[in-house]
Amino acid sequence: MSTLILVHLTSVGPDRQSASVQFDPHLTVIYGASESGKSYIVEAIDYMLGATKLKSIHEAEGYTHILLGVREKASGDVFTLCRELDGNKVEVFEGDLRIFPTRQPNQTLNLKHSPTAENNVSRYLLKILGVDGKHVLQNARRKLRTLSFRDLAHLSIIHDTPMADPRSPVLASGMKTKETEDKSVFRLLLTGVDEPEGPTGTSEVEKKVGKGKIDLLDQLITDTARNLTMESSETDLKAQLGRLEKTLAKASADTSELISQRTALIARDRILQTQTGENDERAGELRTLIGRFGLLRQQYESDLDRLRMVAEAGSLLGYFFREGPCVFCGAAPEHQQPGHQMAEADQLQIAVVTETNKTNELHADLLTTMEDLGEQLSQLEGENASITAASRLLKDELTTLDGQLAPLNEDARALDMLRTKIQANLALHAQILRLENLKATLSNTPAAPMPALPDGIPAATVVEFEQTMHAILKSWQIPGDNLVTYNQKTAEISVDNRPRSSRGRGMRSIIHAAFTMALAHYTAERDLPHPGFIVLDSPLLTYREPDEDFKMPRNVIGHFYRALHAERSAQVIVVENIDPPQDLKDPVTLHPFHTSGAERMGFYPA
Structure with missing residues (x-):
């Protein structure tokens, strides 16, 4: 089977210096003072492999994405997982990406594992490992579920708190309700055989629940029947509904026919109202013009009266005033020609006659125009009277139609209410039938026998794993005989007949680290x-203050690191406060944080 090799963990953000650690294919040790970001690296690796969240730290402000470079051991191909710091999607880029992503990903994966959908990070990784679709037990009644990559991550990425927790390393989920699942996952890794499908049993609780369901269904059937408002049977109701x-x-x-007729009448009445409005508007314009022309007529008639007065006055002036200055032009007698004043009087008469004729023509035209406008106004008033009469007839017809529609609408409402009532009763009959069918199903289900307990791990396999873990503890020079036993029923691991849960915090961490290493070694071989x-986060020590001088037996620390250095069955990444031995040789990658000789204060740039 293929496996995964972690290449690097890099955090990037716009206008930010990349924060990155390179992982050795064999052994990587990240060590130094506390509060320098070492455990954050462990959490970030887990976050990139499907964990739901990553704690927020001040140093990560301005960074937006985390990149995890991964190599497939079988093919040697490298791909990069990319996820936002608060994202719920994982993007996959082909190749080794260590800068802010600017190109489109090759794939975008969901976080939640799904047995039916493949576009999630869990199944993407399980396919590489060749275990996609494997089954594990979900409970003791042999209910199955598909393997998730998170099941494997719990056994390969050990945070500092679970490292020293008294709970067995086998029960990696940390949840009591998932003990059966945890044991089944451990069995799958040790044997390579997933759980076969088989019948599930009915527990006593389920039997009691089934009896309670039947009683509840009886009550629901009774309550539903009380809601029936019609005594007719379902068949009669359906026939009645059809009629x-x-x-x-x-x-x-x-x-609909009457409504169509009514709509046509309303349309015709609307046309008449529109025509009436237009006629009223035109009649108003005509009345305004007639009024204005009346004023003009009065002006013409007044002008004619004045012209007549001027003509009479001119005759008198020409007749009486024979000597002296001219009454028309004011010329002195010595400057007047004989008959001067008579000539002037004649000219005045001619002018008056001319102006009178012109005014009479305008007056006659005006009277003709006013007469025409009066005829138009009379015609419009006649049309409006006809329209009013027609509109009155339409309203009478509408009143008649409304009288015919009213009883029809009342009948339709009554029929519709009856139909609603019948449909409601039919729905209740259908609900009663469904409840009775469900009750019959529960009543006719035979009580299935309790299935046998899940098959355990073969004894020979358990012994081989115990021997593998024993050899690792011996190589670390842990005091004692280091004889390991595993209790399949309780999942407890004991060393030299002392359960791990009864040991001190430090020893629990060492045993957990040995278990994790033994599982990787056993499966690889x-x-x-x-x-x-x-x-492994803090397998040797739980806390160390910056620059504080700690002394710890170097034989355990030295043998621990040298054994891991010699291990070739799995890639090992250790996060620890204790400095590793200085005589470790390649292949090994060391990342000191905030300690003597360190070039960096932590994962993120200071």
């Missing part, structure tokens, strides 16, 4: 499922 639908259809057709890498 009612036909009656409603005919009534609807009759009503037998080509069994495993991610191919392990990450």
Whole structure:
């Protein structure tokens, strides 16, 4: 089976210096003072492999994405997982990406594992490992679920708190309700065989629940029957509904015909009202013009009266004033020609006659125009009278139609209410039938026998794993005989007949680290499922203050690191406060944080 090799963990953001650590294919040690970001690296690796969230730290402000470079051991191909710091999607880029992503990803994966959909990070990684679709037990009654990559991550990425937790390393989920699942996952890794499908049993609780369901269904059937408002049977109700639908259809057709007639009448009345409005507007314009022309007529008549007065006055002036200055032009007698004043009087008469004729023509034209406008006004008033009469007839017809529609609408409402009532009763009959069918199903289900307990791990396999873990503890020079036993029922691991849960915090951490290393070694030698890498957070010490001088027996620390250095079955990443031995040789990658000789204060740039 193929495995995974972690290449690097890099955090990037716009206008930010990349924060990155390179992982050795064999052994990587990240060590130094506390509060320098070491455990954050472990959490970030887990976050990139499907964990739901990553804690927020001040140093990560301005960074937006985390990149995890991964190599497939079988093919040697490298791909990069990319996820936003608060994202719920994982993007996959082909190749080794260590800068802010500017190109489109090759794939975008969901976080949640799904047995039916493949576009999630869990199944993407399980396919590489060759274990996609494997089954594990979900409970003791042999209910199955598909393997998730998170099941494997719990056994290969060990955070500092679970490292020293008294709970067995086998029960990696940390949840009591998932003990059966945890044991089944451990069995799958040690044997390579997933759980077969089989019948599930009915527990006593389920039997009691089934009896309670039947009682509840009886009560629901009774309560539903009380809601029936019609005594007719379901068959009679359906027949009645059919007849009612036909009656409603005919009534609807009759009503539609009357409504169509009413709509046509309303349309005609609207046209008449529009025409009346237009006529009223035109009549108003005509009345305004007639009024203005009346004033003009009065002006013309007044002008004619004045012209007559001027003509009479001119005759008198020419007749009486014979000597002296000219009454018309004011010329002195010595400057007047004989008959001067008479000539002037004649000219005045000519002018008056001319102006009078002109005014009479305008007056006659005005009277003709006013007469024409009066005829138009009379015609419009006649049309409006006809329109009013027609509109009155339309309203009478509408009143008649409304009288015909009213009883039809009342009947339709009554029929519709009856139809609603019948449909509600039919729905209740259908609900009662469903409840009775469900009750019959529960009543006729035979009580299935309790299935046998899940098959355990073969004894020979358990012994081989115990021997593998024993050899690792011996290589670390842990005091004692280091004889390991595993209790399949309780999942407890004991060393020298002392359960791990009864040991001190430090020893619990060492045993957990040995278990994790033994599982990786055992599966690698037998080509069994495993991610191919392990990450151990604080297997030797839980806390160290910056620059504080700690002394710890170097034989345990030295043998621990040298044994891991010699291990070739899995990639090992150790996060620890204790400095590793200085005589470790390649292949090994060391990342000191905030300690003597360190070039960096932590994962993120200071």
